[in-house]
Amino acid sequence: MFLIFQDVLFEIHLDFLNQSGIKKDLGSVNNKLKLFGLKVLHSISSSSSANTLQQKKTRETRFIREIEEMLYIIGLGLGDERDITLRGLEAVKKCQKLYIESYTSLLSFGISKDGISTLEKLYGKPLTVADREMVEEKADDMLLEAREFDVAFLVVGDPFGATTHSDLVVRAKKLEVEVKVIYNASVMNAVGVCGLQLYRYGETVSLPFFTETWRPDSFYEKIQRNRGLGLHTLCLLDIRVKEPSLESLCRGKKQYEPPSFMTIGVAIDQLLEVEQLRGESAYNEDTLCVGFARLGSENQMVVAGSMKQLRTVDFGQPLHCLTIVGKTHPVEEEMLDFYRN
Amino acid sequence: MFLIFQDVLFEIHLDFLNQSGIKKDLGSVNNKLKLFGLKVLHSISSSSSANTLQQKKTRETRFIREIEEMLYIIGLGLGDERDITLRGLEAVKKCQKLYIESYTSLLSFGISKDGISTLEKLYGKPLTVADREMVEEKADDMLLEAREFDVAFLVVGDPFGATTHSDLVVRAKKLEVEVKVIYNASVMNAVGVCGLQLYRYGETVSLPFFTETWRPDSFYEKIQRNRGLGLHTLCLLDIRVKEPSLESLCRGKKQYEPPSFMTIGVAIDQLLEVEQLRGESAYNEDTLCVGFARLGSENQMVVAGSMKQLRTVDFGQPLHCLTIVGKTHPVEEEMLDFYRN
Known part of the structure; x- marks a missing residue:
């Protein structure tokens, strides 16, 4: 941290303070020191007409950043x-x-x-x-x-x-x-690797694991809407880690289910089940999709194909996600061709 | 690069080859070497029943990756x-x-x-x-x-x-x-920092610099649609770098315009101009937006406010981008509050 006070340069070496253990005690005097520093900065700022408000603010922010935990x-x-x-x-x-x-x-x-x-x-x-x-x-x-x-x-x-x-x-x-x-990087931008342009995606949907009694399908309208507009839809697939088991909740003692990750196969099964129930032709088993597994890792896998095709592909270890393709441009098509099964 | 052939480990040190200059010549024999390597891999694979097709494929891919430029x-x-x-x-x-x-x-x-x-x-x-x-x-x-x-x-x-x-x-x-x-990281995911959730964004739009004769406004319907659905809209602002000047194009000799980057102020002016022309109330000067400048850098700036408010903020150096806020959840609101002007 350093403070330039008119022509004099005051340097306070945080590294040195760290090593000497002094910084540990700084926490308590932090606010006083901060106020003092800001006061000095203000007096410098007001003495120099060359400083814009923006420059003053930046200097202040930087100062606080250096000193603050x-x-x-x-x-x-x-x-x-x-x-x-x-x-x-x-x-x-x-x-x-x-x-x-x-x-x-x-x-x-x-x-x-x-x-x-x-x-x-x-x-x-x-x-x-x-x-x-x-x-x-x-x-x-x-x-x-x-x-x-x-x-x-x-x-x-x-x-x-x-x-x-x-x-x-x-x-x-x-x-x-x-x-x-x-x-x-996030999965939200890394899916760009398949060639479908990110700005041609509509709202993202999450697919939750269906249980016998809980089969929510609010994703259906969103996919339908995106497809109606020719937009792609990114489907994030459910991850269940350290979920308390139903049984343990009943017994009032925390026990956890083993972790589970939705595969592309399960996601497509659930999607098609909902389509069959709703019957509004938002998509069908011939709809073009792209499946992604382990994005960013050495053995990432990207495969383009119809829902029917991707359902039978072994994508291996998690994490998986899925894009339902909308209307494509020629360059998008050309890229997808490289990933077709 | 290494090949495991039954119990024997063959290692080919690419580093060594590089240093000794041998690798330079590898380009020409690349394909032969690749074919040879794959042949060895195949003979190993077929001799071992423990290998799944997936494992074999992964090993092949890895091998090609090591050897291929x-x-x-x-x-x-x-x-x-x-x-x-x-x-x-x-x-x-x-x-x-x-x-x-x-x-x-x-x-x-x-x-x-x-x-x-x-x-x-x-x-x-x-x-x-x-x-x-x-x-x-x-x-x-x-x-x-x-x-x-x-x-x-x-x-x-x-x-x-x-x-x-x-x-x-x-x-x-x-x-x-x-x-x-x-x-x-991309601007497409880094805008998440303001607290608006990425999966609540609709289609992204690009705002081009208006000229006297060219004032395209196809972004208007997209914003209107997103807002109708309660979704946020990311506006990417025009960047003009090394654009041949109109004059130079006429003279058949390439000369370039100085680089220019659209500011949030200009973007809002253009947005409001189009709203006034179209008059379909997709948004107005009181619509909540978030302006971002220099995302990811030490002096990044994130300010939330109405179009009218943000228009007067000095966001400083490029690059800028803008989100037009849709319907917000309480946590999104709380986060935005920290960035309000």
Whole structure:
């Protein structure tokens, strides 16, 4: 952190403070120091007429960023540990505590114990796995930590992609914790790889696992509408991780179902079942789709074909997602041809 | 590259071959070597009943990937040189020639000469800037190179985000050049940061600069439709870089207009002009919007407010984009509140 005060350059080396352990105690005097710093900045700003309001604001923001403890919400991308950005890794190295969210979108490096240790090796520090329970029930503990020292919350994909972490940001802001988001690829943009243009997508739908008694089909109208407009539809497929079993809920003791991920085959079965019930010809088994598995990983799989065709393809390990194709342009067609079964 | 042949492990060190200069000559014998390798793989596969078809295919693909020269299309993310992923940087280091596309979306590190040299320093090798002319007219030269050695084509954002590079992929595949895409954040998913959920966006629109004689307004129906459905609309704002000037076209000699980037203010003016002409109340100056400037960079700016309010905000340097807000959920509202002017 440095302050330029007229002709004198004051430098406060946060690195040095960190190493010497002084920074640990800074938390408590943080606000005083901040106010002092801002006061100095203001007196500089007002003494110099060359500064625009924009420049003054930027300088202030930068100053607060340097001094303030942060909650970094960092996107990890889609494939494996090498999909973090340099900016993300830099932030991870700065943080004293690392959490990784495990409940919304899991991937090869997130699912297994090995996956976590690969990450820990890369980061040089331990990771705390934050499952649904923890994020929902204990978020405030994590946020209180982020008032004392830098904390990272790692998210597979992008922090505001298929699953948003708005809740966490809202809570953080209420507790006056500074938040910095580090972007990455999300399934929402990576599906672009098949050649269907992202700006030709309509509203995205989520397909939930049907149970015997619960078969919601509100996605049907959305797909119908998109197709009516010639737009593509991205279908996000259900992920069930650490769901309490019905039986355990009845017994009042938490036990979890094994994790399950909807395959493209199951998704197509459910889609066709709903079409048969509704009978409004939103799509049928000959409708062109693109199936994606493990987007971003070394063995990602992208196959284009009719629902009937894709239903029989073995897409292998999760995660899967599916695009129902709308009206295509010639270049989109040419690209899809490379992925046809 | 390694081949497991029953109990024996054959290793062919590509690194060693590279260093010794032998790999340079591999291009010509590439196909023979590939066929030989696949033959060995097949004989192993058929001798082992434990292999599923999927495993065999994966092994084959991996083998081809190791031996084949590649065109890497690498997303650089949105902010600066630190937004490349580790996987992307690894690929860059492997490549003998690096191109960077400059014409579609430019950003701080792409615009200036300094920006390029920062990248070159990080990559440890020179960069060739590929402007629109080059990508459109000389892509095949680059692709022919990619048949001889590894080539990287670097793209700001994600390769299939706001601007797709499908054309290049189609050409590559026709020339039998292997393509590998390395994903990153795109403006299409990074706008999620304001708290409006990506799956509640309808079709994306592009706002072109109006000229005296050319004022296309096909975006109007799309926005109207999205708003009718309660969906948000992402407006991508025009970028004009290296556009031949009208005068120069008449004189048959290529001269370029200075680059220009549509600001949020101009976008709103154009939107309101069209609303006034069409008069179908798709939106008005009180419609809630979110303006984004320099997404992903250290000084990114996100402001929520009515069109009337945002029109007077100085968003500073490019790039800008704009979301016209649809119907919001309570969590979306809470997040937007943090960004209100």
